[in-house]
Amino acid sequence: MTKPVILCVDDEKLVLTALKSQLLHHFGHSHRVELAQSAEEALELLDELAAEPCEVPLIITDYVMPGMYGDELLVRVQTKSPQTLSVMVTGQATADAVGEAVNRAGLFRYIAKPWQENDLRLTVSTALDSYQQARLIQRRDQQRQALATIIALALEPDSLEQQLTKALTTLLALPDLAGARAAIYLPDSDGTQLLRQVQAGAEARFPLHRAPLSAAGCEQDPCCFALSYQGQAIGLLELQQPGFSPCQWELQELLTACADSLAGIIQLKQYHQALERQNRELEQTVQRRTQALQEALEQQARLNDILLEANQKLDFYASKDDLTALHNRRFFMQLARSELERARRYHHPTTFMMLDLDFFKEINDEFGHMAGDHVLQQVARILESESREPDILGRLGGEEFAILSPESTLEQATQMAERICERIRQTTLEFDGHEIRLTVSIGISEVQADEETIDAAMSRADQALYRSKGTGRNQVTITA
Numbered sequence: 001m002t003k004p005v006i007l008c009v010d011d012e013k014l015v016l017t018a019l020k021s022q023l024l025h026h027f028g029h030s031h032r033v034e035l036a037q038s039a040e041e042a043l044e045l046l047d048e049l050a051a052e053p054c055e056v057p058l059i060i061t062d063y064v065m066p067g068m069y070g071d072e073l074l075v076r077v078q079t080k081s082p083q084t085l086s087v088m089v090t091g092q093a094t095a096d097a098v099g100e101a102v103n104r105a106g107l108f109r110y111i112a113k114p115w116q117e118n119d120l121r122l123t124v125s126t127a128l129d130s131y132q133q134a135r136l137i138q139r140r141d142q143q144r145q146a147l148a149t150i151i152a153l154a155l156e157p158d159s160l161e162q163q164l165t166k167a168l169t170t171l172l173a174l175p176d177l178a179g180a181r182a183a184i185y186l187p188d189s190d191g192t193q194l195l196r197q198v199q200a201g202a203e204a205r206f207p208l209h210r211a212p213l214s215a216a217g218c219e220q221d222p223c224c225f226a227l228s229y230q231g232q233a234i235g236l237l238e239l240q241q242p243g244f245s246p247c248q249w250e251l252q253e254l255l256t257a258c259a260d261s262l263a264g265i266i267q268l269k270q271y272h273q274a275l276e277r278q279n280r281e282l283e284q285t286v287q288r289r290t291q292a293l294q295e296a297l298e299q300q301a302r303l304n305d306i307l308l309e310a311n312q313k314l315d316f317y318a319s320k321d322d323l324t325a326l327h328n329r330r331f332f333m334q335l336a337r338s339e340l341e342r343a344r345r346y347h348h349p350t351t352f353m354m355l356d357l358d359f360f361k362e363i364n365d366e367f368g369h370m371a372g373d374h375v376l377q378q379v380a381r382i383l384e385s386e387s388r389e390p391d392i393l394g395r396l397g398g399e400e401f402a403i404l405s406p407e408s409t410l411e412q413a414t415q416m417a418e419r420i421c422e423r424i425r426q427t428t429l430e431f432d433g434h435e436i437r438l439t440v441s442i443g444i445s446e447v448q449a450d451e452e453t454i455d456a457a458m459s460r461a462d463q464a465l466y467r468s469k470g471t472g473r474n475q476v477t478i479t480a
């Protein structure tokens with residue numbers, strides 16, 4: 001690194017020579033001294049030094065010079081190099097000129113000609129210290145901002161690689177790390193070695209493959225910094241630049257803090273990834289359980305349907321005659337009692353009809369019981385088709401049927417009975433190649449208003465039926 005420069009400006013060569021001699025004597029070990037005989041020359045020299053680049057912590061200038069006075073020069077210098085401090089050495093400056101230089105160009109000190117060497121030494125020494133302090137504060141501030149930026153990256157939604165690349169770029173933008181390059185190594189998938197994940201900095205690239213590194217091994221390499229979390233190594237930060245050494249206390253502190261921040265970013269990302277993985281697994285578990293529950297509910301619904309169907313069958317067989325599907329005797333009597341109560345309450349006419357197939361035993365004997373069953377089923381269908389919707393039909397047993405007709409007079413019941421009688425007489429049933437003809441005898445009674453049970457009406461209808469049987473069958477007999 002080139003030494004920083006103290007720039008002296010005076011139109012008198014003797015003054016410049018004396019200044020250079022004294023300054024080199026006291027500060028030559030750490031600074032160069034450059035001379036300019038005019039303000040214009042000084043400004044040109046500043047541009048050249050800036051291009052090197054070379055720091056100019058201090059300019060010492062005369063006040064009265066041809067072309068441009070010292071205070072004007074200092075204003076220009078302030079614009080070109082704001083950090084540079086200034087000292088004016090003159091015997092001719094007025095208090096106003098000095099005040100102007102202080103106000104406009106931040107003049108650090110004023111020394112009167114002829115000066116005392118010791119006074120010059122103390123003034124320059126103080127100025128250089130002040131400059132160093134200001135530079136230190138500025139660098140600390142830059143480093144603090146860089147670290148704050150790196151820490152904030154942890155909250156960005158970027159991928160880990162993007163976060164680490166941005167962190168390195170931020171770090172290498174610090175003037176103290178100008179020209180350096182950096183890389184971050186993270187453990188491979190099985191955790192046996194560290195692999196380079198991201199890099200930033202100078203054009204030249206790190207080797208593509210790198211021998212296994214242990215974070216502990218970086219103790220021997222001053223340019224490597226372990227990234228560790230709770231005492232466990234989780235990565236490595238490496239910096240490279242010819243002639244670069246982070247051993248300087250400030251940089252060491254900065255890079256260690258940076259390594260801690262990078263470890264925090266990595267750990268936070270891994271924590272988020274683990275959390276996301278757990279969330280995914282949890283969602284899958286919930287989905288599986290929801291599906292299992294859904295299947296269990298569907299199975300339950302199927303079982304319920306089967307149970308409902310079984311109950312319906314049970315109800316059917318409990319109330320129906322399983323051969324003809326008409327009401328069986330027990331259920332018919334139950335319905336008849338309910339109907340009778342309603343008829344008495346509202347004084348509605350109700351009739352009762354008993355039907356018995358003629359010579360049914362002969363059908364069984366001649367054509368078999370299967371034929372008999374077939375006949376009973378067909379007769380049941382005829383009764384259904386000839387009766388009304390509110391009529392209650394039942395098979396009381398064997399070849400005996402009954403019909404209770406609500407809202408029906410004897411006359412209406414008789415018409416229905418005659419239709420049934422005629423229909424059965426006209427019907428030819430076919431079974432197993434045989435033609436079967438048959439007739440029916442019917443007895444009808446009317447339910448009386450003062451009757452509390454169906455038994456009396458049923459008994460009267462039964463007697464009427466016997467009369468039909470006794471007087472030639474195939475006919476309808478009515479009783480009151």
Ligand SMILES: [Mg+2]
Pocket residue numbers: 010011012062063064065
């Ligand atoms: Mg002069």
